Amino acid sequence: MASNRAATKGKFADGLAVERETFANLMLTPESRALQHIFLAERATSKIPDVPADTAQRTIKSVAVIGAGTMGGGIAMNFLNAGIPVRMLEMKQEALDRGIATIRKNYESQLKKGKLKQDKYDQRMALLSTTLSYDELGDADLVIEAVFEEIGVKEAVFKELDRVMKPGAILASNTSTLDLNRIAAFTQRPEDVVGLHFFSPANVMKLLEVVRGAKTSKEVLATVMTLAKKIKKTAVVSGVCDGFIGNRMIEQYGRQGGFLLDEGCTPEQVDKALEKFGFAMGPFRMGDLAGNDIGWAIRKRRYQQHPDMKYSKTADLLCEKGRFGQKVGKGWYDYVEGKRDAIPNAEVVAMIEEHRKALGITPRKISDEEIVQRLVFSLVNEAAHILEEGIASKASDIDIVYIFGYGFPPFRGGPMKYADEVGLFNVVQAMRRFAQNPLDDATFWEPAPLLAKLAAAGKTFN
C-alpha cells in the first residue's frame, strides 16, 4: 500500500512503517545505487590524481574565441552568461556578423520564452566584442580556438596566438579529433596549451572534456577545471588519443549499429531498443542530430589508417545520397522543418535491404536484448582500454562523460556502473558470444585485458 494511503486510511504510525519499508526497498535497487554513484562521480571529476587541490591557479577575467561558427558562438555564450567578456576573431567581417547574429537569435529565443530578462540580455551582448586582427587579442587571459578541423589551419592559428598572447595566457583548442600534442608543439609554450572539448550545442550541453596534453602544466589544468564550474560545465579530464574519451567509445558503438543493420535490423528497431533501455535517443537518431557527414569523414580516414578494420558500408551509402541528417531534413529518417520527430523512410529501409542482399546475408530477427548488449558492451570494452591506457583516470569519469554528453540513462549509472551491475563475468561471457558471430568483429570483442582481469578476479570497475 502506498504510504500516504496507509497513513490516511489506517493509523499514522502504520503509514510511517509502510513508508520506512518502501524507502528501504527502494534504497536497495540498482537505480538507487546508480543515482548515488553519479552524485559522487560528478563531484569526483575535479579530483585529478597528480594535481593537488592547492595547486596555484591563474585568474581568468577575459576570453578570446577564434572562429564564430557553430562551436565558437556557443562557447562564447557560456562566458557571456557568466559575466566574462569575450572577444571573437574571424577572418572576414561577414563571418563575424553571421556569428553574432546567431548568438543574438539564441538569446532572443530565450527572451521570448521568458527564460532571460531584457537587462540580462543587454548586459551579455555588451560583454561581446569582435575583431579581425590578432593584435587586438593579446590581453585575454584565455583564448579558445574553434576554427576548421584541419591541422594546417590549427597550425596557422596557434602560431599567431603564440606571437600575440601575453605571457601566462592559456591557449585552448576545441578540436574533436586532432592530436593536441601536435597543436601544442606549434607554439613555444606547450605547457600553456590545453584542449577544451565542448559538445554541441556548446551553450547547452553540460559536458566539457578537458584534454591534458603531454606538456600541459598542472596550473593550467587546475585553472580550467575551476573555470568549468564557473560556466556551469561538468568537466572530465581526458588524455590525448583519437576521439578522446567520449568519441573514441562512440565509434565502436556506431560500428555495432552498422553491423546490426546488415544482420537484419532497421534503424528504428535499434533506436527503439536503446530508447527503451533509457537512452535519450538511439544511435541513428543521434547520427541524424550530429550530422552523418561527421562520422563519414572519420570513417574515410579510418579506411586509410586501418584498412583491415571491419565496417558496415551502409552509413556510407546513406551519405552518398546526401542524407546527412536533421540539418538537411533527411538522414536515417525524414524530418519536417521546425520539428524534431524522426519519421522512418521506406527508401532507407529498402537501401539497407538491398545492401544486405548484395552481401548475401540472410536477415535474422535480433532481440532487443542483443541490440542493447552489443551497443552498450561495445562502449564498455573500449572504455576498459581507455582506462588501462590512462586516458581516463577513473571509471566513474567515463560514466560522467556518457551521462552528461551522450544521453546515457542516469538511472543505469553510466556504462561502467551498468557493467558492474550486470557483473563483469557476465559481460565477458556475452563478448565471447558476440565474437562467434561471423558478421561481427571478433577482434574487437576480445575483452580488454583490464576487463578480463577484473572479471576473473570477481571485481568491478567502480
Ligand SMILES: NC(=O)c1ccc[n+]([C@@H]2O[C@H](COP(=O)([O-])OP(=O)(O)OC[C@H]3O[C@@H](n4cnc5c(N)ncnc54)[C@H](O)[C@@H]3O)[C@@H](O)[C@H]2O)c1
Ligand atoms: N560541430 C560540432 O559538433 C563540434 C563539436 C565539438 C568540437 N568541434 C570542433 O570545433 C571546431 C569548430 O567546429 P564548428 O563545427 O564550429 O565549425 P564551423 O565550420 O561551424 O566554424 C568554424 C569557423 O571558423 C572560422 N575560421 C576558419 N579558419 C579560420 C581562421 N584561420 N581564423 C579565424 N577563423 C577561422 C570559419 O570562418 C568558421 O566560421 C572544430 O575543431 C571541430 O572539430 C565541433
